[in-house]
Amino acid sequence: xxVLDGQNMRLPGRDKGYLEKxxxxxxxxxxxxxxxFLAFNLGQAQGTAPQPPxxxxxxxxxxxLYCPVCENIPLDVCGTQACAQxxxxxxxxxxxxxxxxxxxxxxxxxxGDRVLATPPARGLNxxxxxxxxxxxxxxxxILYRAFKSWKQGAPEDVQDEEPPAPTDDYVMRLEEELRKx
Amino acid sequence: MHSLLEKSLVTEQNSPETTTPAPPARNxxxxxxxxxxxxVLGLLAILALGxxxxxxGPITVGDKVPNFTLTTFEGETINLxxxxxxxxxxxxxxxxxxxxxxxxxxxxAAWRYYQPGSEVxxxxxxxxxxxxxxxxxxxxxxxxYPNGPDLGTRISQQFRIRGVPETYIIDxxxxxxxxxxxxxxxxxxxxxxxxxxxxx
Numbered sequence: 001x002x003v004l005d006g007q008n009m010r011l012p013g014r015d016k017g018y019l020e021k022x023x024x025x026x027x028x029x030x031x032x033x034x035x036x037f038l039a040f041n042l043g044q045a046q047g048t049a050p051q052p053p054x055x056x057x058x059x060x061x062x063x064x065l066y067c068p069v070c071e072n073i074p075l076d077v078c079g080t081q082a083c084a085q086x087x088x089x090x091x092x093x094x095x096x097x098x099x100x101x102x103x104x105x106x107x108x109x110x111x112g113d114r115v116l117a118t119p120p121a122r123g124l125n126x127x128x129x130x131x132x133x134x135x136x137x138x139x140x141x142i143l144y145r146a147f148k149s150w151k152q153g154a155p156e157d158v159q160d161e162e163p164p165a166p167t168d169d170y171v172m173r174l175e176e177e178l179r180k181x
Numbered sequence: 182m183h184s185l186l187e188k189s190l191v192t193e194q195n196s197p198e199t200t201t202p203a204p205p206a207r208n209x210x211x212x213x214x215x216x217x218x219x220x221v222l223g224l225l226a227i228l229a230l231g232x233x234x235x236x237x238g239p240i241t242v243g244d245k246v247p248n249f250t251l252t253t254f255e256g257e258t259i260n261l262x263x264x265x266x267x268x269x270x271x272x273x274x275x276x277x278x279x280x281x282x283x284x285x286x287x288x289x290a291a292w293r294y295y296q297p298g299s300e301v302x303x304x305x306x307x308x309x310x311x312x313x314x315x316x317x318x319x320x321x322x323x324x325x326y327p328n329g330p331d332l333g334t335r336i337s338q339q340f341r342i343r344g345v346p347e348t349y350i351i352d353x354x355x356x357x358x359x360x361x362x363x364x365x366x367x368x369x370x371x372x373x374x375x376x377x378x379x380x381x
Contacts, residue, residue, distance in 0.1 A: 068309050068334055081277040085311045111309060112333040124227065131224070138217075 053094035061090050061100050064117045065107055074117065239341035246355050249336045251304055253329035254316060259304065261355060268301045268378045269351040270371075273331075273342050275310045276318035281346040284364035285322035288348075291371040292326040300379055306331045308345050352378050 062076035067086055070078045075086055086107075093103045107115050119125040240246055248262045261269065272288055274281040288303065295301035305328035307315045312330065319328055331337050340349060343362065350359040359374045 082275065082309060085277060085314055089311045110330065110332060112335070112338075114334070127224075127227070134220075 053091050057094055058087055058091050061094075061103055062087050064104065065115050066117060068111060068114060240339070240349075240357050242357050242360060244357050246349075246351050246357050247339060248355075249339055251306060251327070251329045251336065252332065253327045254307075254312070254319075255327075257327065257329075259327060259329075261351070264302050265355060266353050267299075268353060268375060269355075270301060270303045270375065271306065271340075271349040271351060272303070273306045273308050273337060273340075273345050273347045274318075275308045275345045276314040277310065278345045280364045281318075282322070284346060285318075285324065287365055287368045287371060289322060289324050289326070290368050291375070294368070294372070295375065298379075301375060303327070305329070306336050308337050308342070309334065350374055350378070353381065 059076040063074045065075040065086070066073070067075055067078055067080070067083045069082045070080050073083075075083050090103055093106065098106075104116065108120075113120060113125075119128060121129050246261060248260060250261075251259045253259065270288075270291070274285070288305075292301075292303040295303075303326035305319075305324065305326060307328060307330045310330065315328075315330065318324075340347075346361075346364050348361040348365065349357060350361075352358045358378055361374070365371050
């Protein structure tokens, strides 16, 4: 205890400046850590900050959509103010991290199925997908049948040959009478 | 005396061997043909229904207006049938529509004129628009009557609008009484179409 007391008594006297240094060090360590942490986060935030969507990204989605106001003109090439607003909306949704499917669904919810370049295969829309292949298959079948019937109906021997001489008496007499007339 | 040729011809005509044999009766149904005909008739029926629907045309003056639901930008849901007994002024507009701006202030003035009487309801239907721009438009013209987007373009398809602005005035019995294609020419024009319906 005395020793300790002695030591405690000795310390301030031995190096008062040392304690001051330690105090400053203890204060500066958290400051350095906080500064480093903030600097790291700032750098990281700058490094991963989402880039604004490019026109190509916007148009990749826009070309799959049609504005009901400008019929038959894809959104990516439509020059009206309404279409420009739609493209801006796509840009905004992309910058918010929305996926292509989610953006398209948003437009369908807002403006109906008719904004889609390719109609969804539901309801009567499925006819659009079913009828063309069926029509093509039916056409191929009809052509196949037609070619087949032509082949069967074609004369087997088309050479100009003299008819064989009649051998039957009855036929010979018939031929004779025909010649006389 | 008949010659051999004549006999021969007569014989051939009467000969049972030379008559064309009747084709064997086929009892088996032609399922393929039946299926094709059913398919073709089904397609024609769908086509006929589509044509009939396309030729129905817009709701005309004197027609009963089918019910529709408008969800406003504030989230309020308004059904036409709930407004029975009131005159409904249904205005289709859009923020990108320049002619709509011509009548926006007049419509708001008309709404404020009729609001105390509670006999007339104004509804704005925002056609093919984006919400931020639509809200900006409402703020710009100080519009206070209920407005909402035409979700799925259902209401505009029901009325088969040809463009914006268009305004439909529906009477107390939900019967269409007036259609205005294009903007109104001032407050008096709006009042002249609504006033005759009040007190009916």
